[in-house]
Amino acid sequence: MKLLDGKMAAEAIKKDIMSDVDRWSREFGRKPRLAAILVGDDPASHSYVKSKENDCRQVGMESIVYKLSATISQEGLIECVKSINEDDGVDGLIVQLPLPEHLNEQEIIETIDPDKDVDGFHPLNVGRMVMGLPSLVAATPGGIVDLLDYFHIPLQGKECVVLGRSNIVGKPLANLLSRKGYRGDCTVTLCHSRTLHLEEITRRADILVAAMGQPLFVKADMVKEGAVVVDVGISRVENKNTKSGYKLVGDVDFEEVAPRCSYITPVPGGVGPMTRVSLLKNTMLAAMRRNLGPI
Amino acid sequence: MKLLDGKMAAEAIKKDIMSDVDRWSREFGRKPRLAAILVGDDPASHSYVKSKENDCRQVGMESIVYKLSATISQEGLIECVKSINEDDGVDGLIVQLPLPEHLNEQEIIETIDPDKDVDGFHPLNVGRMVMGLPSLVAATPGGIVDLLDYFHIPLQGKECVVLGRSNIVGKPLANLLSRKGYRGDCTVTLCHSRTLHLEEITRRADILVAAMGQPLFVKADMVKEGAVVVDVGISRVENKNTKSGYKLVGDVDFEEVAPRCSYITPVPGGVGPMTRVSLLKNTMLAAMRRNLGPI
Numbered sequence: 001m002k003l004l005d006g007k008m009a010a011e012a013i014k015k016d017i018m019s020d021v022d023r024w025s026r027e028f029g030r031k032p033r034l035a036a037i038l039v040g041d042d043p044a045s046h047s048y049v050k051s052k053e054n055d056c057r058q059v060g061m062e063s064i065v066y067k068l069s070a071t072i073s074q075e076g077l078i079e080c081v082k083s084i085n086e087d088d089g090v091d092g093l094i095v096q097l098p099l100p101e102h103l104n105e106q107e108i109i110e111t112i113d114p115d116k117d118v119d120g121f122h123p124l125n126v127g128r129m130v131m132g133l134p135s136l137v138a139a140t141p142g143g144i145v146d147l148l149d150y151f152h153i154p155l156q157g158k159e160c161v162v163l164g165r166s167n168i169v170g171k172p173l174a175n176l177l178s179r180k181g182y183r184g185d186c187t188v189t190l191c192h193s194r195t196l197h198l199e200e201i202t203r204r205a206d207i208l209v210a211a212m213g214q215p216l217f218v219k220a221d222m223v224k225e226g227a228v229v230v231d232v233g234i235s236r237v238e239n240k241n242t243k244s245g246y247k248l249v250g251d252v253d254f255e256e257v258a259p260r261c262s263y264i265t266p267v268p269g270g271v272g273p274m275t276r277v278s279l280l281k282n283t284m285l286a287a288m289r290r291n292l293g294p295i
Numbered sequence: 296m297k298l299l300d301g302k303m304a305a306e307a308i309k310k311d312i313m314s315d316v317d318r319w320s321r322e323f324g325r326k327p328r329l330a331a332i333l334v335g336d337d338p339a340s341h342s343y344v345k346s347k348e349n350d351c352r353q354v355g356m357e358s359i360v361y362k363l364s365a366t367i368s369q370e371g372l373i374e375c376v377k378s379i380n381e382d383d384g385v386d387g388l389i390v391q392l393p394l395p396e397h398l399n400e401q402e403i404i405e406t407i408d409p410d411k412d413v414d415g416f417h418p419l420n421v422g423r424m425v426m427g428l429p430s431l432v433a434a435t436p437g438g439i440v441d442l443l444d445y446f447h448i449p450l451q452g453k454e455c456v457v458l459g460r461s462n463i464v465g466k467p468l469a470n471l472l473s474r475k476g477y478r479g480d481c482t483v484t485l486c487h488s489r490t491l492h493l494e495e496i497t498r499r500a501d502i503l504v505a506a507m508g509q510p511l512f513v514k515a516d517m518v519k520e521g522a523v524v525v526d527v528g529i530s531r532v533e534n535k536n537t538k539s540g541y542k543l544v545g546d547v548d549f550e551e552v553a554p555r556c557s558y559i560t561p562v563p564g565g566v567g568p569m570t571r572v573s574l575l576k577n578t579m580l581a582a583m584r585r586n587l588g589p590i
Contacts, residue, residue: 106428127422130470131462133401157491165473167426175425175470178460178485187496189484190473196452201482 001258002151004230004265006143009150010273013281014059020284021060024291032287033062034092034118034279035084039077039103040070045096052094052279059280064090070100077103078111085113091290092118092283115290118282121168130175134289136282141173143274144209144230145183146281151263153207153228160186161205163198163251164212169232173209198222210251220256229257229264232271296553297446299525299560301438304445305568308576309354315579316355319586327582328357329387329413329574330379334372334398335365340391347389347574354575359385365395372398373406380408386585387413387578410585413577416463425470429584431577436468438569439504439525440478441576446558448502448523455481456500458493458546459507464527468504493517505546515551524552524559527566 025031034056038049049065056063066080077099084093093116099105109117114124120138128135148155160177164170170190177186191201192212202208202222210218211232223229233251241247250267258264265271320326329351333344344360351358361375372394379388388411394400404412409419415433423430443450455472459465465485472481486496487507497503497517505513506527518524528546536542545562553559560566 123422123426123428124419125422126425127418127420130421130425130466131418133418157489159496165475171425171470171473174473174485175466178466178469178487180460180487180489185487185489187484187486187490189482190469191482192473192475192480194452194475194480195482 001261002263004147004151004153004228004263004270006147006265006270006273009147010277012150013146013277017059017277017280017284020288024284024287025060028291030089031060031062032091032283033064033089034094034283035064035066035087035090037066037068037077037080037084037093037095039068039072039096040100042098045098049096051276055276055280056283061280061283072103074103074107077108081108081111085111085116090116091287092116092279094119094279116286118279118286120172120282126167126172129172132179132181136286137176137278138168138172139275139278139282140169140211140232140271141176142281143276143278144173144232144271145176146278147230147265147271147274148207148228149183153263155183155207156185158186158206159204160188160207160209161191161202162188162209162211163191163202163218164210164232165190165192166211169211170209173211177207212251214251215249216251216253218252218257220253220260223257223260225260226262227260229261230271231265231267234267234272296556297558299442299446299523299558299565301442301560301565301568304442305572307445308441308572312354312572312575312579315583319579319582320355323586325384326355326357327386327578328359328384329389329578330359330361330382330385332361332363332372332375332379332388332390334363334367334391335395337393340393344391346571350571350575351578356575356578367398369398369402372403376403376406380406380411385411386582387411387574389414389574411581413574413581415467415577421462421467424467427474427476431581432471432573433463433467434573434577435464435506435527435566435570436471437576438571438573439468439527439566440471441573442525442560442566442569443502443523444478448558450478450502451480453481453501454499455483455502455504456486456497457483457504457506458486458497458513459505459527460485460487461506464506465504468506472502507546509546510544511546511548513547513552515548515555518552518555520555521557522555524556525566526560526562529562529567 053063114122120136125135162174174188174190178188199222207228209230215235231250231252236246239247348358409417415431420430457469469485473483494517502523504525510530526545526547531541534542
């Protein structure tokens with residue numbers, strides 16, 4: 001069993017991004033810039049945005065955070081998004097989710113210029129991705145494909161089972177992996193809460209991706225000997241043996257499952273770092289596309 | 296074995312559309328209108344557009360065809376699409392494909408107002424469909440879901456195998472059938488040219504959809520006893536026993552496969568009529584959404 005070490009892969013990708021940032025900055029006389037809109041005082045959201053700022057700094061990109069009051073109106077937020085859309089000095093724009101309840105998230109997402117939508121949540125980017133057209137791909141599915149690619153996991157013709165049909169992981173990943181081409185060509189089955197005989201289906205998987213957000217759900221008898229297992233989940237569970245009193249676990253019962261796998265992602269340190277680096281990759285791509293035309 | 300009679304289902308759906316057309320026309324003082332752009336002199340394209348005009352007439356809708364020279368420039372065609380986008384008297388707009396080779400189809404499709412895109416080919420509609428948001432769904436996948444619905448085929452938790460990953464049938468259908476809700480909730484596997492052990496996979500299917508465009512490809516030993524089989528293919532093959540010297544066949548070897556099925560679509564008369572009626576349904580939906588707000 002080998003670990004799909006997301007930290008290692010992310011570091012390697014960051015190096016590529018740094019050299020792109022450097023080249024781009026010299027050519028255009030400024031650094032690529034990511035803008036983040038942060039609404040309200042949710043501590044988790046603040047901490048995520050802070051990490052994204054740090055990540056930008058690490059690869060030499062600029063970031064700018066628009067901190068808005070939790071009481072901002074839908075119209076006010078839309079105006080803010082539109083003004084950033086039109087700001088030529090901004091290459092990528094994210095709106096940190098979730099938004100306060102009185103705001104319509106979907107409308108905000110669809111207000112973002114699709115060419116700056118580095119979270120890849122705009123339906124135009126989703127549609128273009130599904131159709132195999134140039135697009136900005138959501139960070140987690142994009143990061144998973146990069147991780148498999150980094151470790152040279154063969155994909156073509158492999159049976160891939162994706163657990164969970166969320167709009168930000170399961171559905172886009174199923175579409176990505178079944179696309180034509182060298183980073184796709186899997187035969188993908190998408191499973192969800194209504195799937196029957198789940199263990200039978202997961203045992204077919206050469207590549208099994210768990211993304212349903214249920215801690216320790218995938219057990220050894222659900223996994224084929226030699227499978228590649230990617231764990232997207234990350235939850236805190238109580239654990240008396242740790243100092244903090246809790247432990248981070250994924251959707252896969254790592255201790256049980258790992259011995260059966262050819263490759264498996266650790267949690268933490270697997271998909272998480274890949275998701276983070278994907279945002280940087282998308283920001284660089286958005287900057288390049290804006291200035292150099294489609295790639 | 297029962298036939299999934301697309302003609303019968305399409306007639307029933309047409310009746311619903313007719314009553315919607317009638318109600319809408321009385322409320323808004325005009326009939327819903329479909330515009331078609333037809334470029335050049337391809338006889339097949341002319342004949343398809345003629346059928347669409349007839350279909351509109353049958354349900355009481357208006358149609359208008361813009362016949363453009365095969366030598367029209369990309370810019371000229373874009374101008375034409377934009378002027379129809381802005382025409383308040385037009386509810387749905389299709390550009391008959393294929394276009395002459397010097398034209399960029401994808402750019403033309405993306406110029407169509409997504410709210411009038413009754414072919415459902417605009418990536419914004421594809422993305423919205425995948426994400427479970429209100430959208431206009433491409434005619435063939437939409438028609439297949441309607442056909443299964445009309446014959447009360449249970450979908451929830453069923454294993455569905457889709458053969459072929461085209462942007463107009465296989466991919467959108469796989470996404471539709473795996474969506475949350477009563478016309479979805481299947482466990483879908485999307486197969487394609489790179490899929491290995493295909494017969495093994497097709498034999499798992501409770502619902503098997505053949506949409507790869509290879510005449511008579513699906514044989515009896517690829518189908519589970521009692522499966523529901525939907526055949527999207529339609530090809531002419533030589534046949535000395537018919538007056539015309541040819542016969543229309545699907546991607547499924549009907550004579551071999553039918554005895555094993557609980558339900559199967561005939562070819563012709565299965566998916567074809569459903570595809571045609573879906574265009575009318577989308578046009579009606581586009582008209583209603585424009586005037587009554589989202590449904």
